[in-house]
Amino acid sequence: MGVLDGKVVLVTGGANGIGKECALLAAREGAAVLVNDLGGSVAGGDEGSAGPAEQVAREIRAMGGKAASNSESVTNRTAVKRMIEQAKDELGGLHAVINPAGILRDTMFHKMTDADWDLVIDVHLNGAYNVCRYSVEHFREQGEGSYVLFTSTSGIIGNIGQANYAAAKMGVAGLSRIVAMEGLTKNVRSNVIAPFAWSRMIATIPVKDEASAKRVERMKNYMRADQVAQLAVSLASPACKDVSGQVFVARGNEIFLMSQSRPLRGLGKIEGWTPETIGNHAMPAMKPNFYDLGATVSVFGWDPV
Numbered sequence: 387m388g389v390l391d392g393k394v395v396l397v398t399g400g401a402n403g404i405g406k407e408c409a410l411l412a413a414r415e416g417a418a419v420l421v422n423d424l425g426g427s428v429a430g431g432d433e434g435s436a437g438p439a440e441q442v443a444r445e446i447r448a449m450g451g452k453a454a455s456n457s458e459s460v461t462n463r464t465a466v467k468r469m470i471e472q473a474k475d476e477l478g479g480l481h482a483v484i485n486p487a488g489i490l491r492d493t494m495f496h497k498m499t500d501a502d503w504d505l506v507i508d509v510h511l512n513g514a515y516n517v518c519r520y521s522v523e524h525f526r527e528q529g530e531g532s533y534v535l536f537t538s539t540s541g542i543i544g545n546i547g548q549a550n551y552a553a554a555k556m557g558v559a560g561l562s563r564i565v566a567m568e569g570l571t572k573n574v575r576s577n578v579i580a581p582f583a584w585s586r587m588i589a590t591i592p593v594k595d596e597a598s599a600k601r602v603e604r605m606k607n608y609m610r611a612d613q614v615a616q617l618a619v620s621l622a623s624p625a626c627k628d629v630s631g632q633v634f635v636a637r638g639n640e641i642f643l644m645s646q647s648r649p650l651r652g653l654g655k656i657e658g659w660t661p662e663t664i665g666n667h668a669m670p671a672m673k674p675n676f677y678d679l680g681a682t683v684s685v686f687g688w689d690p691v
Contacts, residue, residue: 388416389623394479396469398422398460398517399487401438404536404583407615408484409442413451415619418477421446422456422469422487452477460487460513467520480524482532482622483517486581495549503550510554511561518565518576526572532626533576534618535562537633539682542580542644546681555580559633563646566631575630577621580644581614582637582690608690609638617641638690650675 395412399405401423409421423439439455446453454476458465473480489509491502514535525531540548541555558578565576584606614636620626621634635642653668678684 388414389620389625390482391416393481393623394418394420394473394477395482395484395622396420396422396473396480396517396521397484397486398513399485401425401442404486404581404611404614404618405484406442407611408486408618409453410445411612411615411619412484412622413446413449413453415623417482418452419443419446420454420456420469420473420477420480422458422460424459424487425457459509460485460516461508463516463520466516469517470521470524474524479528480521481528481530482534483521484534484618484622485514485517486536486618487513488536490548491550492547494547498550506550507554507557510551511557514558514561518561522565522569522574525574526569529573531569531572531574532622533562533565533574534621535576535578537562537578537580539580539582539635539686542633543682543685544679562633563631570630573627575621575627577626577629577632577634579614579617579621580633580635581611582609582635582686583611583614584609613638635686637686640691 390412393416395409395417397405397409397412397419400409400419400421405423409419413419421439421442423442425438439457443453443455454472456469456472458469460466470480487509489506491498491506493499493502518533518535521531535558536555537559538551538555539545541552542559544552562576562578565574569575617634617636621629633644633646635644651672653671655663655667659668
């Protein structure tokens with residue numbers, strides 16, 4: 387018996403990395419899986435190929451599971467509608483969406499092109515919108531559905547050179563929160579994972595010094611995509627039926643529940659504030675509670691378990 391017995395799961399970006407591991411694990415846990423992957427490069431913008439998604443679907447079928455493949459883009463709304471219908475027609479339904487599909491176009495913000503911005507926002511944020519929007523009514527009608535969306539520590543903490551990626555991933559976290567809130571009465575759940583894992587996308591990040599080389603080596607050896615898949619598949623399943631609206635980090639064999647924005651400190655002034663008194667009084671009083679400008683590595687500064 388698996389945690390997804392009798393369920394149908396759509397996995398986007400399912401031909402490589404985290405997506406592939408999620409698709410294979412979902413199948414091992416009893417799900418019929420629609421493996422979606424454009425089959426394009428990490429940078430996006432190319433035509434892609436149907437081969438990679440079908441290869442993973444074949445692997446699932448070879449181990450006795452049920453799977454179909456789809457090679458259309460999550461950025462294409464008409465195509466996403468077809469994905470949902472394909473899952474229902476070919477696999478008998480749809481109960482969960484795991485959505486790690488993504489690309490990177492890393493560059494310093496002052497050098498970023500409009501194309502770098504638009505493409506990353508389109509794949510990550512609009513892609514998450516599309517897979518949620520065109521399945522949510524089905525989930526509400528059947529009284530069951532789970533979204534496992536993917537954010538990033540680049541957004542919730544920050545990394546230099548990833549303004550487009552960070553903005554998109556913070557948007558995904560906000561989207562998930564509202565989907566979870568609005569889905570509460572219909573048993574529609576949504577959670578997000580910020581993963582640490584070696585993947586094609588991570589392999590494109592430039593290694594500029596010895597410290598970053600060591601970080602990459604640790605990620606390669608100790609933070610694997612299959613470890614992230616354990617959390618993603620669990621969240622997609624009835625095993626986590628009471629979990630919704632949360633933000634998790636998956637890092638090797640560690641799972642973290644992340645904080646979400648709440649007030650840290652407040653100040654009131656009976657006569658009201660002026661720009662001068664805010665600068666001279668409010669900001670110095672709040673400064674001990676400010677967050678520093680450290681990147682992800684300054685928060686997760688220890689070796690993974």
